[in-house]
Amino acid sequence: MGKAGRIACITIPWALTVASFLCLILIETSGWTNTTSTSQFYFLQADFRNLSTASASNLANTTTLTAALELAQSENQLAKLYQIHLWNYCSSSKTDGSIDFCSKKESQFVFDPLSVWGLNGTNATSSSSDSAAANNVVQSEINQAKDSAEGLENKLLGKSGKAALDTYRHVAKWMFIAYEISFWTTLATIVCGILAIFSRWGSFFTWLFSIASTFFTFASVLTSTILFGTLTGALEALLHPYNIKLSLGTHSLILNWLSVAFSLGATAFWLLSICCCSGRSNPHHRSNKGGLWNAEPKGQGYGDYNAGSGRGRGLRVEKTGGGYERVSSPYLGDGGGGGGGEGDRVPLQPYPQQQQQQGGHYRQQSGAFEPYRHH
Incomplete structure (x- = not known):
């Protein structure tokens, strides 16, 4: 396929890796700057615009939380x-929800x-009677908890809310x-993916990063x-009576799973690029271990055979100027040499048993075996 085919083979996984990286960039940079509109890539949103403690005043086990919310609202602690x-x-x-901090x-x-x-009531500064009363309630709970933040959280959030918050605190770091x-x-995969253009080893290391x-x-x-x-x-179950709405960031979820x-998908295609698309233009090319391109032209023995059939890759036939060279036979005398004498026109037949004549000379009864020298 050549280098062009190699580039085409890794284009898909490289593009998928870049797409994944862009999604991660949006998650990473979400909330970095103040904007004039609500950011779309948050994990969780809490909406206090319709906060009301009146509807929850008669609910059981909400005295501490109600007083804390009233105090925070009166002190302008709540956005x-x-x-x-x-x-x-x-x-x-x-009120329009546009981000300003x-x-x-x-x-x-x-x-x-x-x-x-x-x-937690620690930011209260108002001296008004209502705020002071609410602050006294919260401060009383803090004192009863013996300055234990865990005890205050149990009173404010309840057992389920406290357990969920603890889990979040421990897992958020991981x-x-x-x-x-x-x-x-992902960034390393993108950089290493450039090296994958040139070899399968590059694809292998890119696949590991992927x-x-x-x-x-x-x-x-x-x-x-x-x-x-x-x-x-x-938290939604706990704060819903106060008309506080909590919701997951759907845009963030979609972006994350994309x-x-x-x-x-990129990992699967990087693996495929290791098995396919070697980058060589032709396995029978001159630069690929010799082979058919080094054989003799047609009509010259093994060179013609290999070039026509596609077999015998790697065989090299040495050029001698005239194909195979005949070797003179000691059994044919001077006429059996390669000079084009009478021995050249002897038909090729199985070599028979020779008989010895007087004077130490041999006589050929029939056609002679013609040896050849291979170069």
């Missing part, structure tokens, strides 16, 4: 909208809802690491899907 990304979170203080990027970022939403390994191994890329991409995407799905479900599909 209208929150979006959780891979490196940070963003929020909006506008993004936190600083952090490696192994973990979102802390109690601190960010001001539910998820971040997996995304970073996926990002860099395997690592696919594994970590799948692991990170699966982890984020399960992790934020569980956290969203637990990156997995592209990466998986």
